[in-house]
Amino acid sequence: MCSTPTNRTKRLFFALWPEPKLRALLFKQGRRWLHEHGKQVRSENLHITLSFLGNVPLDDIDCLCTAADGVKTPPFELELDRVGQFQRARVAWIGCTVTPEPLTLLVQTLNRALAACGNKIDPRPYHPHMTLARKIRDPIEPIQFHPFRWSVDRFVLIESVTHSEGVEYRVMRWWGL
Numbered sequence: 404m405c406s407t408p409t410n411r412t413k414r415l416f417f418a419l420w421p422e423p424k425l426r427a428l429l430f431k432q433g434r435r436w437l438h439e440h441g442k443q444v445r446s447e448n449l450h451i452t453l454s455f456l457g458n459v460p461l462d463d464i465d466c467l468c469t470a471a472d473g474v475k476t477p478p479f480e481l482e483l484d485r486v487g488q489f490q491r492a493r494v495a496w497i498g499c500t501v502t503p504e505p506l507t508l509l510v511q512t513l514n515r516a517l518a519a520c521g522n523k524i525d526p527r528p529y530h531p532h533m534t535l536a537r538k539i540r541d542p543i544e545p546i547q548f549h550p551f552r553w554s555v556d557r558f559v560l561i562e563s564v565t566h567s568e569g570v571e572y573r574v575m576r577w578w579g580l
Contacts, residue, residue: 412458414563417471417513418450419481419531419555420574429483429497429551433535436486436546437495441539448572451481451531453510453558456522463520464575470516471560471578478580479505483533484550486543493539497551498532506531509558509580556580 421429430446437443459467483497507529514524559577563570 411461415456415459416561417453418559418561420450420559437536441536443536444534449533451533454513466520470520473516474512476509476580477505478556479503481553481555482550486546488543494534495536495539495543496532496534
């Protein structure tokens, strides 16, 4: 009988995961805005990262889930109202001009809970954004559009899996707000 090695890992992060209708709208709009600029992120991978964990030993996943079980914050409205670019990373994104206070509370509460599992807290200020395209070749001109409104009532734990077709994000578990 073979046993699973205890040093195996999964690449994980906590995120906000859009409903299929919003995901389809964002993907369609991203293709319209950025089709000539770079490689569009697949629709099924669109998300907003709350806390990136990296390669996590399988033995630590229960601790992370238990930590997330204790996170209680109110649901909130997210307004995706601006498109931007990270020049060095060559990434185009959609994000918020104003971060809702409940989202800031969610990130802070989640990170404090995850610290009990040995996760390091990112000291940088949190700026929610959803990557729409990678490998951006040229600067993106300002884009005028009607904001996308998202009623956020849950967060998820995602596993990032790399295979021959690229990266696939798989929801491992979700938590209601």
